[in-house]
Amino acid sequence: MWDKSVFDMLVVGMGETLYMTLVSTLFAYAIGLPLGIVLVMCAKDGIHPCTWLYKTLDIIVNIVRSIPFLILLIAVMPFTRQVVGTTIGPTATIVPLVLASAPFIARLVESSMVEVDKGVIEAAQSMGASSGQIIFKVMLPEAKPSLIVGSAIAVTTILSYSAMAGICGGGGLGDIAIRYGYYRYQTNIMMLTLVLLVVVVQIFQEVGFRAATRGDRRKS
Amino acid sequence: MSSDSIIQIQSLEKTFQSKSGTVQALKDINLEIRRGEIFGIIGMSGAGKSTLVRCINLLERPTAGRVLFDGMDMTQLGGAQLRRVRQSMGMIFQQFNLLMQRTAESNIRFPLEITGVSKRKAKARAEELLELVGLSDKADAYPSQLSGGQKQRVAIARALAPNPKVLLCDEATSALDPTTTASILALLKDINRRLGITIVVITHQMSVIEEICNRVAIIDSSRIAEIGDVEDIFFHPKTAAAQKLVYPEGRHSETFSARDSAPCCRIVFDGNSSFEPVIAGMVLECKAPVNIMYADTKDIDGKAYGQIVVQMPKEEAVREKMLHYLKLRGLNFEEVSGDVG
Numbered sequence: 001m002w003d004k005s006v007f008d009m010l011v012v013g014m015g016e017t018l019y020m021t022l023v024s025t026l027f028a029y030a031i032g033l034p035l036g037i038v039l040v041m042c043a044k045d046g047i048h049p050c051t052w053l054y055k056t057l058d059i060i061v062n063i064v065r066s067i068p069f070l071i072l073l074i075a076v077m078p079f080t081r082q083v084v085g086t087t088i089g090p091t092a093t094i095v096p097l098v099l100a101s102a103p104f105i106a107r108l109v110e111s112s113m114v115e116v117d118k119g120v121i122e123a124a125q126s127m128g129a130s131s132g133q134i135i136f137k138v139m140l141p142e143a144k145p146s147l148i149v150g151s152a153i154a155v156t157t158i159l160s161y162s163a164m165a166g167i168c169g170g171g172g173l174g175d176i177a178i179r180y181g182y183y184r185y186q187t188n189i190m191m192l193t194l195v196l197l198v199v200v201v202q203i204f205q206e207v208g209f210r211a212a213t214r215g216d217r218r219k220s
Numbered sequence: 221m222s223s224d225s226i227i228q229i230q231s232l233e234k235t236f237q238s239k240s241g242t243v244q245a246l247k248d249i250n251l252e253i254r255r256g257e258i259f260g261i262i263g264m265s266g267a268g269k270s271t272l273v274r275c276i277n278l279l280e281r282p283t284a285g286r287v288l289f290d291g292m293d294m295t296q297l298g299g300a301q302l303r304r305v306r307q308s309m310g311m312i313f314q315q316f317n318l319l320m321q322r323t324a325e326s327n328i329r330f331p332l333e334i335t336g337v338s339k340r341k342a343k344a345r346a347e348e349l350l351e352l353v354g355l356s357d358k359a360d361a362y363p364s365q366l367s368g369g370q371k372q373r374v375a376i377a378r379a380l381a382p383n384p385k386v387l388l389c390d391e392a393t394s395a396l397d398p399t400t401t402a403s404i405l406a407l408l409k410d411i412n413r414r415l416g417i418t419i420v421v422i423t424h425q426m427s428v429i430e431e432i433c434n435r436v437a438i439i440d441s442s443r444i445a446e447i448g449d450v451e452d453i454f455f456h457p458k459t460a461a462a463q464k465l466v467y468p469e470g471r472h473s474e475t476f477s478a479r480d481s482a483p484c485c486r487i488v489f490d491g492n493s494s495f496e497p498v499i500a501g502m503v504l505e506c507k508a509p510v511n512i513m514y515a516d517t518k519d520i521d522g523k524a525y526g527q528i529v530v531q532m533p534k535e536e537a538v539r540e541k542m543l544h545y546l547k548l549r550g551l552n553f554e555e556v557s558g559d560v561g
Binding site: 117123133138142 | 277279299302303304305306307309310311313315317318319320321322330331333334335362363364375378379382388
């Protein structure tokens with residue numbers, strides 16, 4: 001079984017997994033990062049308290065996060081078809097991946113940003129900084145190490161979600177593991193995809209944590 | 221009110237809404253801070269002094285009353301105007317509040333960056349200020365690499381960067397050890413003298429007030445209890461709140477007299493008497509011992525400053541003699557009995 005076709009299949013699978021994970025992460029951050037910032041700003045002790053907006057977003061985030069990914073994947077299929085024209089393959093998987101992980105990322109961003117010392121924000125306000133300056137020049141830079149760690153967590157979560165999409169022909173390593181390991185009892189190929197997945201997750205985490213530690217000036 | 225005042229606070233009130241009801245943090249505060257002076261605001265923790273200083277630059281919005289800065293009513297300003305005015309009011313904090321991910325030099329540049337000063341100009345200004353606070357060699361250090369005193373120096377430099385008219389200090393030395401406190405206070409005094417910046421000092425330590433302030437307001441349970449020149453309040457505290465702060469270690473006068481009913485006497489050295497052994501002289505002259513309960517005096521240019529609390533003999537006649545002795549030496553003293561305050 002160790003012929004070229006298996007090897008090629010794994011290479012393609014790996015490529016699809018990375019494609020789904022990274023593109024989804026990118027889009028999910030495009031939605032989740034601003035959403036997280038708005039949550040932090042609008043919170044009761046934020047720099048622009050706005051209870052109704054906070055409550056609304058908070059509920060939406062909680063609802064989406066409560067839906068198991070596999071169910072969400074199936075539930076949004078009509079929407080997925082409208083956006084990309086199909087419901088199978090890696091590109092189609094990106095749609096539910098983004099929808100599922102954007103609220104999760106919003107929470108990660110929110111928790112990183114609320115960690116920023118209130119005193120530092122107050123100091124910036126005392127200097128006449130505007131809300132935009134407080135976000136972009138104080139909160140985001142001060143929270144940077146924590147945001148990077150958060151992004152490593154986000155990438156690995158999205159990667160594991162992407163494997164679930166294999167059930168519905170989503171492509172990638174998860175798809176291969178399900179087809180060979182579950183439908184055809186070819187455990188050895190499944191184990192191989194498992195090893196590959198573990199290696200990829202480890203690489204993402206290691207890179208994330210190292211970048212965060214190296215960039216953190218709180219430790220001298 | 222006189223025209224040389226830079227900050228006027230008129231009938232200021234501040235209430236906070238909490239779940240258990242409203243809390244009145246400040247009641248009917250009236251203050252006038254003169255241009256170029258070092259003004260102290262002292263009170264026990266929870267008295268409302270931190271809220272008061274935040275009402276000056278409107279980090280806290282007063283519930284009622286006016287805050288005039290250079291004749292302009294701060295409470296009437298809109299967002300953008302308020303931000304611009306805040307640039308002429310620097311502020312430093314107990315916890316320094318430096319940006320941890322920026323170097324010392326970059327922290328000092330921060331307030332200039334937000335006002336759109338060019339990077340080259342900001343850099344030059346930061347270098348100048350680092351030199352002023354004596355940290356030229358620490359320009360590239362991150363706050364985590366600096367000691368508490370150095371962090372506060374960076375914070376002072378940062379607050380001074382936009383050339384403010386006023387510097388607000390919120391418990392700026394409370395997190396520092398005594399030696400570092402002294403050096404930071406000396407720096408503030410120097411800044412006040414050299415740059416003519418008005419400084420408002422919030423503290424719970426009378427020693428800080430004595431060290432650098434010209435005038436002081438004592439704030440007690442949300443109100444101003446007493447206000448005046450530091451010497452006046454130090455030598456003749458009128459209200460209970462003032463006495464509590466001025467008397468050694470904040471101890472109540474009762475603790476001195478309660479022991480075995482022998483009254484205590486608080487002798488104040490205001491620099492009028494030369495540094496001669498007053499207590500020893502008094503004991504020799506009256507041939508009766510006294511018990512020194514507390515002493516905190518220092519010799520500045522051969523003059524004595526500070527206070528001593530002694531427990532007097534029980535005999536009325538000897539006590540009279542002793543008080544007479546003190547009077548002859550031109551010393552300020554007062555008998556401290558349990559019913560004061």
